[in-house]
Amino acid sequence: MPIIASGLNERLSVTAESLGGPGPMAFDTGQLSNSLDYCKNQIRDYIRLRLGDGLVDVELDQEHYDLVIRQALIKYRQKSSNSAEESYAFLDLLPEVQEYILPKEIVHVRQIFRRGIGSVTGTTASQFEPFASGFLNTYMLVAGRVGGLANYELFTQYQELAMRMFGGHINFTWNPATRKLTLVRKIPASGRNPIRANSITATGLSVGSVITITTNQTQMNITAGAALTIKNCAVVGYNGQYQVQSVDVTTNRIFITATQSLAAVSVTGFDVNRCEIFSPVTDSPAETVMLHIYNHKPDVMILNDPYIFPWVQEYAYSMAKAILGEARSKFGQLAGPSGGTQMNGTALIAEAKEQMEKLEDELKRYVDGAVPLSFVIG
Secondary structure (H helix, E strand, O other), rough: OOOOOEEEEOOOOOOEEEOOOOOOOOOOOOOOOOOOHHHHHHHHHHHHHOEEEEEEEEOOOOHHHHHHHOOOHHHHHHHHHHEEEEEEEEEEEEOOOEEOOOOOEEEEEEEEOOOOOOOOOOOOOOOOOHEEEEEEEHHHOOOOOOOOOHHHHHHHHHHHHHHHOOOOOOOOEEEEOOOOEOOOOOOOOOOOOOOOOOEEOOOOOOOOOOOHHHEEOOOOOOOOOOOOEEOOOOOOOOOOOEEOOOEEEEEEEEEEEEOOOOOOEOOOOHHHHHOEEEEEOOOOOOOEEEEEEEEOOOOHHHOOOOOOOOHHHHHHHHHHHHHHHHHOOOOOOOOOHHHHHHOOOOHHHHHHHHHHHHHHHHHOOOOOOOOOOOOOOO
16 A cells, blocks of 8 residues: 555645645655754754854844744745755646645646646547557557657657647646636536535524535435535525535435525525535546646755755854844943943944855855756847
């Protein structure tokens, strides 16, 4: 049995729901030599000792050390392309659903790949394609025969043209702030078996009221605790995601609890027929696609990188020096014997500013192991 990592479902697809709430990207930390806490403690000790703690009094608290480490990682993610990695993830598309919220670790969606060349993805007789069959016969089924490279080139060009003409490429928009992926088309249902309701009633209008869904379907396969979604209901308050409280199989009734105020105690007439009611146990994905994405490297991976860790460490140290300088610059001198003690706040601020500018400039020379830019034409 394969081990299913956290964030992946049983189909090995990334967990993402249609505007319902994302799940985490899967990441295996077992192969890293140092834990995140160990790396952060190393940076804290480095900052503390570089500032002379133990020899002189360093006025920084634990919160200041945590702040500079966090801000150093934020600055690195902003300035370096090496903070993200190119990867692929599978996404299950739901029938008639266009908008999906992806995990927060995903920075950019570059392309969406489908399994077929477009609308034709099956193997039925009505979807027979002679060119593909000829290619299969020449290259795979006939032992000892090899077709020419020209035939292979023609076949691949044919596939590319067919994808452009018949929907093999899915146009989309990606919002990096909201992490919303919007497909510019609706994928039709494939194997979907929604729940057909005869009536939808509620015991009241307030949150917590019991909603009863009555259907004439005898094979719903829904049990208590299953997820359930109501869409396209004209009565305000019924649309949303629920958890089934109980099921009465003798009367074919499903009971859920209202999560928001309802506009009416019942849904009647054509409004009932318009409601889309389905559950993961009654609804299968319309299609599974592969996303070509860029996602953030986890903090623990960045701090385990031998080229990145020194940069983050130095930048955090520079920011800690700036904070200490700001505090000490409030007092030019402390009273004491022999004229008192001269504070070095202004000098610390100047040194920190110079060091941070130097470190940011080093990223332009790819000292962190990032891949330099290639030739840009145009």
